[in-house]
Amino acid sequence: MATQSPFSWLSDAADKLRANLPADLPQALTPPPWAVQELQQRVVLFLNHVLMQEPAARERLQRQRGRSVQLHWRDQVFQCQFTPAGLLDLALADQPAKAPDLVLRVSETSPFALARTVLQGDKPAIRIEGDVQLAAEVNWLIDHVRWDPEEDLARLIGDAPAHTLVQTGRRAVSALRDFVQQRTTPKAPS
Missing domain, CATH: 3.30.1050 (Nonspecific Lipid-transfer Protein; Chain A)
Incomplete structure (x- = not known):
């Protein structure tokens, strides 16, 4: 049995927002x-x-x-x-x-x-x-x-905390990539 993410509402909201935006954002939003x-x-x-x-x-x-x-x-x-x-x-x-x-x-x-x-x-x-x-x-x-963000962070907060922070960031980016890939990969008919 497949489990649903507790954040599926966020994904649904992003889909609705994306569907309601024009394909080319208005010129008024240009910085x-x-x-x-x-x-x-x-x-x-x-x-x-x-x-x-x-x-x-x-x-x-x-x-x-x-x-x-x-x-x-x-x-x-x-x-x-x-x-x-x-x-x-x-x-x-x-x-x-x-x-x-x-x-x-x-x-x-x-x-x-x-x-x-x-x-x-x-x-x-x-x-x-x-x-x-x-x-x-x-x-x-x-x-x-x-x-190399770890090298820059190490200058500020030290080697061990920088390593921990960067590893956490890499895991978050990997999870985000997996989420995006799952959302963009066509689902097989049930």
Whole structure:
């Protein structure tokens, strides 16, 4: 006999909410430009933090200095360029426009479907335009560079508590992935 989760009501509520949302969220929900720019700057800071821990990645990116990558998702555009130090720098809107060397367009427009794809551990569908060699470097970064949250937490709270906290987080993410996979896998007729 199959048991039902005590949180099935939450799943049902999320399904109802998803069904009532329009396929393309209204323009009124688009964040203001200053908020988008602040978020993009924080993303660049985080990515640079991760790259600082990976000398091999910085060495590869040093060879790409001055080149830029532009990422498109729906109506949002994120463009950054590689610095001589092998890090990223945000290409701001008020700077003279330079054509990007590589353009990546995320094909999936639904934020729910995109989140589901990422939570399942898959890469979203992306259309690539531009320099193939630069695309290979970016793909290498995506496949090989990982953030080590345990190392960062250990600096703040010590090794043992950081290890425990990260292991708990990993179990929670694994449970969330399993839940998403169960919800998205078609059920066989009874």
